[in-house]
Amino acid sequence: MIPLSHYLIVSAVLFSIGTTGVFLRRNLITVLLSIEIMLNAVNLSFIAFGRTHGTVDGQIIVFFVMTVAAAEAAVGLAIVISLFRHRESLNPDAFTALRW
Amino acid sequence: MFNSSFDAVIPIVCVVLAALAAMAAEAFRGKGERMPIGLLGLVGLVAAGVSSALLWNRNAASFGVLVADNFGLFVTGILVVVGILTILFSSEVLERDGIPAGEYYALMLFSLSGMIMMAMANDLLVVFVALEIMSIAVYVLTGIRRDKPEATEASFKYFLLGAFSSAFFLYGIAFTFGVAGTTRLDAIGELMAAQAMVDNPLVLLAMGLLMVGFCFKISVVPFHMWTPDAYQGAPAIVTGFMSTGVKAAAFAAFARVFLSAFEPYIADWAPAIWVLAALTMIVGTVVGVAQVNLKRMLAYSSIAHGGYLLVGLLSANEVGKAAILFYLAAYAVTNLAAFGVIAVLGARDQGNDELRDYAGLWHSRPALATLMTVSLLSLGGLPPTAGFIGKWYIFAAAVSAGYYGLAIIGVLTSVISVFFYLRVVVMMFMKDREVAGMPAQVSGLGMAALAVAIAAIFYLGILPTQVLDLAARSISTIF
Numbered sequence: 001m002i003p004l005s006h007y008l009i010v011s012a013v014l015f016s017i018g019t020t021g022v023f024l025r026r027n028l029i030t031v032l033l034s035i036e037i038m039l040n041a042v043n044l045s046f047i048a049f050g051r052t053h054g055t056v057d058g059q060i061i062v063f064f065v066m067t068v069a070a071a072e073a074a075v076g077l078a079i080v081i082s083l084f085r086h087r088e089s090l091n092p093d094a095f096t097a098l099r100w
Numbered sequence: 101m102f103n104s105s106f107d108a109v110i111p112i113v114c115v116v117l118a119a120l121a122a123m124a125a126e127a128f129r130g131k132g133e134r135m136p137i138g139l140l141g142l143v144g145l146v147a148a149g150v151s152s153a154l155l156w157n158r159n160a161a162s163f164g165v166l167v168a169d170n171f172g173l174f175v176t177g178i179l180v181v182v183g184i185l186t187i188l189f190s191s192e193v194l195e196r197d198g199i200p201a202g203e204y205y206a207l208m209l210f211s212l213s214g215m216i217m218m219a220m221a222n223d224l225l226v227v228f229v230a231l232e233i234m235s236i237a238v239y240v241l242t243g244i245r246r247d248k249p250e251a252t253e254a255s256f257k258y259f260l261l262g263a264f265s266s267a268f269f270l271y272g273i274a275f276t277f278g279v280a281g282t283t284r285l286d287a288i289g290e291l292m293a294a295q296a297m298v299d300n301p302l303v304l305l306a307m308g309l310l311m312v313g314f315c316f317k318i319s320v321v322p323f324h325m326w327t328p329d330a331y332q333g334a335p336a337i338v339t340g341f342m343s344t345g346v347k348a349a350a351f352a353a354f355a356r357v358f359l360s361a362f363e364p365y366i367a368d369w370a371p372a373i374w375v376l377a378a379l380t381m382i383v384g385t386v387v388g389v390a391q392v393n394l395k396r397m398l399a400y401s402s403i404a405h406g407g408y409l410l411v412g413l414l415s416a417n418e419v420g421k422a423a424i425l426f427y428l429a430a431y432a433v434t435n436l437a438a439f440g441v442i443a444v445l446g447a448r449d450q451g452n453d454e455l456r457d458y459a460g461l462w463h464s465r466p467a468l469a470t471l472m473t474v475s476l477l478s479l480g481g482l483p484p485t486a487g488f489i490g491k492w493y494i495f496a497a498a499v500s501a502g503y504y505g506l507a508i509i510g511v512l513t514s515v516i517s518v519f520f521y522l523r524v525v526v527m528m529f530m531k532d533r534e535v536a537g538m539p540a541q542v543s544g545l546g547m548a549a550l551a552v553a554i555a556a557i558f559y560l561g562i563l564p565t566q567v568l569d570l571a572a573r574s575i576s577t578i579f
Contacts, residue, residue, distance in 0.1 A: 015271060022264055031260065038267035042274050049278035058277065061225055065270060068232045072263050075236050079243055079256045086249040 007048035014041035028080050028090045032073065039069045107160035108168035108220060111148040111176055112213050115183075118144020119209035126202020138187045141205045145187070148216065149180040159577065164284065165223040170574030171425075172220035175352040178429050179219065179345055181556075182436060183212045186341045188549030189440045192542070193337045197448050199244055207244075208341065211237035215349035224273045224283040227353050231269070231317065234349060235262050238342050242334040254333020261316060261326040269313025275306035288361040307362055307369055314357075317350035318406045320376050321383040331399035336446055336453065339395060340439025343402045344432040351409055355424060359416055360578050373414045378509050380407030385513040389520050395453045397520060398438060401479055404517060405431050411506050412494045420497030422572035427494055429567060430478070430486035430560050437475040437553035441468055444546045458524060459531035468542070469528045471550050478557045480521040481514050486560030493568070 014037055021034030043062045050058015080090070087094050121140045129135050152173045160168040186208065194201050214233030221227040239262060243255025273283060279302050280288045292303070312323065319327040331339045358369060384404030391397035409431075412424040445461075445468065446452050462469040478485035491514060498507040560567060 015267075018267070022260075028256075032263075035260075035263045035267060038264075039270065042267065042270045045271070045274040046277065049274065052278075053281040055281070057282070061273075061277070061283070064225060064229060068229060071236055072232065072266075075239055076259055076263065079239065079252065079259055082243065082246050083252050083256050086252055 004048055004052050007044060011041045011044040011048070014038075014044065017041075026091050026093065028083070028092060031092070032076050032080070035076075036069060036073065039065060105162050107155060107158070108162035108166045110151040110155070111168070111173075112166075112216050112220075114144050114147040114151060115209050115213040115216060118147075119206045119213065122202055122206040122209060126200070126206065129202065135201070137201045137205050138191050141187050141209050142184060144209060145180050145183045145212070149177065149184075152176045152180070161222070165226045166217065166220045167222045168220055169577040171356070171578045172352070174425055174571060174574040175219035175348060175428070176216050178348050178432050179212060179215050181429075182341065182345045182348070182432050183208070185433070185436050185440070185549050185553055186337065186345075188545055188552075189337050189340070189436075189443055192546040193335070193443050193446070197245065197335060197446075198247075199335070204241070204244060207237045207241050211235075211241065211341075212345065215345050218349040219352040221353060221356075222285050224276060224285065224288075224357070227357065228266070228270060228273060231350070231353070232266060234346060235266070235317075238338075238346060241338045241342070242330055244338065245335055248333075250333040251335065252333075254330045257333075258326050258330035265313050265316030265323065268309050268316075272306050272309030272311075272313060275302050275309065279303055279306060285357065285361040289363065292362060292364045303365065304368060307358075307365060308372075310357060311369065311372065314350060314354040315376060318347050318354065318409070319403050320406055320410065321379040321403065324380070324383070324403050327403055328396050328399040331402070332393060332396045332453075336395060336439050336443035336451070339399075340436045340443065343399070343439070344435050347402070347406065347409075348428045348432055351406075351413075351424070351428060355413055356578055358413070359421075370414060373410055374503070374506065377407050377410035377414060377506055380404065380410060381509055381513040382407075385517045388517065391520070392455050393453055394442060394455055394458065394524065395439075395451070397455070397524075398435070398442075398479075401517060401521075402435060404513060405435075405479075407513075408491060408494050408510060411498050411503070411510055414506070415497040415501030415503050417497060417501050418572070419493060419500060421575040422568055423490070423493035423497050425571035425575055426560075426564065426568050427490035429571075430490040430557075433553050433556040433560070434475050434478040434485070434487055437471065437550060437557065438479065440546070440550050440553065441472045441475070444468070444542050444550075455524065455527060458527045461528040463532075467547070468550075471554055472528065473525050474554050474557060476521040476524055478561070480518040482518065484558065484561045486557045486564075489561055489564040489568075 018034045018038030018041060022031055025031050043065055046058040046061050118141050122137050125135050125137050155168045156173055194204060211234050214230045217230035218227060218234060221230055239255055239259040242258050243252045245251040277283055280291045316323040381404050384400050384407060388397055388400030391400060409427055412420050412427060442453055478487035481487045481491040495507045495510055
């Protein structure tokens with residue numbers, strides 16, 4: 001059987017990939033995808049932990065997370081579309097109406 | 101009626117029903133037909149307020165995951181007041197700005213239902229779901245003026261950082277679940293108390309990630325980057341709503357999670373909160389001084405107020421606990437009043453929210469200028485207003501808990517912040533330029549809501565004992 005730590009390491013690696021993506025990618029859609037990767041990395045942790053505890057709680061939690069992630073993606077994409085209508089660009093560097 | 105396991109959800113259900121009714125009303129509304137949709141929201145909120153008053157002292161729990169203890173009910177009370185005042189201000193603004201009323205009220209009420217759920221949640225997963233219900237609605241509300249590029253941009257920035265931070269929050273829940281095998285806060289608390297002496301790196305990681313998630317929501321420096329942009333870009337009425345409601349709800353959950361479940365690890369998280377509180381107060385105040393846009397200035401002021409709340413959380417002794425709730429209430433009415441004035445002064449194509457737009461307001465709009473002055477003085481913490489009593493108790497709690505450094509930073513930053521609040525007052529009273537483009541008339545409803553908010557500021561400032569007493573008794577139910 002694969003030990004818990006292996007799952008946790010994969011999950012941590014995925015989470016880091018997602019975090020890096022949010023900071024480094026210069027396309028809003030890819031940034032949204034990176035956030036999805038982060039959420040799914042967490043889902044992997046939940047399932048791994050749930051398995052070691054011997055309960056189904058972890059897997060049930062994942063369903064809630066997936067629902068929330070879907071709602072978030074729907075709103076996020078809608079905002080991206082309305083942003084694109086104003087700016088004709090998906091590069092975050094083009095959005096400079098609000099500055100310190 | 102008050103004995104089933106559905107008791108604790110009644111206030112939430114009232115708000116959700118009102119939101120659904122608002123959505124249905126918008127769907128069946130004929131083109132150009134006017135409907136009193138705001139009234140539906142008011143009915144739902146009053147019902148939520150009444151039901152939470154009836155639940156007082158009963159400690160009702162629904163399925164173990166939602167508890168209507170007095171702490172949750174007190175915060176619910178604050179949220180209901182926030183909702184009612186926002187609706188009263190909105191009636192004025194929506195038509196002028198061409199915001200679709202049904203969608204606006206439905207989103208606002210859904211968001212409020214999430215906030216109430218967050219204040220009552222006794223399970224980390226429920227905290228997460230409630231946080232998302234609240235946030236997703238607020239993301240949309242921020243960008244509800246789709247014709248305005250800056251509103252859309254603000255909404256996107258808020259959404260991006262909000263979603264980003266909720267991933268961290270969720271990761272924290274995952275580690276807590278891994279350590280404790282459950283997401284129930286009371287069960288986690290028992291488990292943590294049993295093994296508090298063991299240095300478990302997973303627990304520290306979980307606490308850190310949860311803290312990052314909460315700090316984003318209550319805009320603690322260095323997680324505050326979205327706040328000025330979101331607050332400036334959103335319509336003023338939405339900014340008032342989210343700067344008070346979101347902060348109150350997120351802070352209630354923060355206090356519940358860290359002061360009940362993770363209380364045994366206080367020695368580990370207290371230093372982190374110390375640094376965050378100090379940074380938040382200093383950055384919020386110092387950067388606030390440099391702002392020329394009133395909404396942006398108030399955004400930095402609200403960041404600084406988050407810092408004062410953290411001081412109260414940290415010095416969670418007898419005084420401090422009551423001070424947190426009192427401060428939340430005082431801050432909510434004060435900030436709503438300030439943003440209410442900004443909202444009624446705006447015009448459809450022009451926010452009228454630059455500092456220079458307020459020059460000579462006293463000559464054209466004496467009543468509004470006076471109301472604005474009172475709320476700014478309360479934000480600055482001058483007697484005899486609510487803000488003064490709130491800050492007084494927070495700093496008293498910090499001193500009695502031995503956090504002298506934080507108390508000194510808090511007092512100093514309050515003094516600096518008075519400078520930028522007074523700058524607006526000076527603008528309004530001493531500059532001569534007549535303000536162009538201000539609306540001709542403010543309706544009775546808007547003025548009534550403002551008057552109520554100002555009365556609440558003075559009530560909390562002059563006769564605070566009753567509310568403080570209530571706050572002290574309600575927070576004792578969770579610790």
